[in-house]
Amino acid sequence: MSVIRCGHMRIVTLPALLLIAFISCAAAGPLGMFGSKQFEIYFVDVEGGQSTLIVSPSGQSLLIDTGWRGFDGRDADRIVQAAKAARIKQIDYLLITHYHRDHVGGVPQLADRIKILNFVDHGPNTEDSKVTKEDYADYVKTIQRGEHKVLKPGDTVPIKGISVKVLTGDGEHIQTPLEGAGQPNPYCAATPKREPDPTENAHSLGVLVTFEKFRFLDLGDLTWNKELELMCPNNLIGTVDVLLVSHHGLNQSNSPALVDAVHPRVAIMNNGARKGGSPDAWQIVKDSPGLEDLWQLHYILEGGKDHNVADPFIANVDEQGPGDYIKLTAEGNGSFTVWNQRNKFEKVYKAGERAVAAAPAR
Secondary structure (H helix, E strand, O other): EEEEOOOEEEEEOOOOHHHHHHHHHHOOOOOOOOOOEEEEEOOOOOOOOOOEEEOOOOOOOOEEOOOOOOHHHHHHHHHHHHHHHHOEEEEEEEOOOOOHHHHHHOOHHHHHOOEEEEEEEEEOOOOOOOOHHHHHHHHHHHHHHHHEOOOOOOEEEOOOEEEEEEEEEOEEOOOOOOOOOOOOOOOOOOOOOHHHHHHHHOOOOEEEEOOOOOEEEEOOOOHHHOOOOOOOEEEOOOOEEEEOOOHOOOOOOOOOHHHHHHHOOEEEEEOOOOOOHHHHHHHHOOOOOOOOEEEEEEEEOOHHHOOOHHHHEEOOEEEEEEEOOOEEEOOOOEEEEEOOOOOEEEEEOOOOOOOOOOOOEE
């Protein structure tokens, strides 16, 4: 008998089969004979901010936002722990949605802990507040450590193995529908506009991340009127498998024109115990037609039993919890698994066609 190695596997063959085994292993490449590495998303608990680590099957990484500054580097440490779990040693691209402290504040501390190669954002800060200007100034200093690029709607982040398409940025949005999208949005009629939002939230850099048939939407803290501009009168995005609930589940965002129209199978809310998860916004997401499950990073103290999901779907049930994350693993056929670090509960969502429900009365 002979033994050859294929990735991390040892294959024992008879002499007559040695050549066949060698050719099969070589064709499979460094990731092994039985398919490539899976696509992974880690929803890191940064206590009501955002930090979402995406790892392509190619091994390249995209981190969306870094959580808060201070707290003895709490959020940076949690991101590094997620990176270790994902078996990556650097951040290939750091995408900053906007310059509020719960999204960009942790950049300097994170850069001290792990190498960041590329920084991408929507361009200069637009908000005239002391805190935001302070955090933006620290961010500008930190990006000198790597490459920097401003992204506009329609641009892409060049990560091998996945597509990362910019949909919104600096108050603008894509003008051309994505492939298969562009149909009239029936949820617009029941979604009136609100007062304009003058903050950095409205300038959020939002992206659609696609891995073959799997689609994940993250619009940062994009607020209500900007959602309507993107989605009305026509739905420029289409449907998605997973929605990161915008703005931590606050009711300044999450209009039915967006949430219902993108028709997610699963929504994940990056709320804190005392931030995000407004009962009315929570209900809009929970009632979205076709939604199979809502997952939360924290139990919402304001929500009580009526506006929190069941315990298995919550990563942190105590206000001062350890900072457990939610992990999503997707296959190219569109199936995916969501896993809760706290209780090791997981649920598999199989690939399959879904019928889009008609617009309900809200």
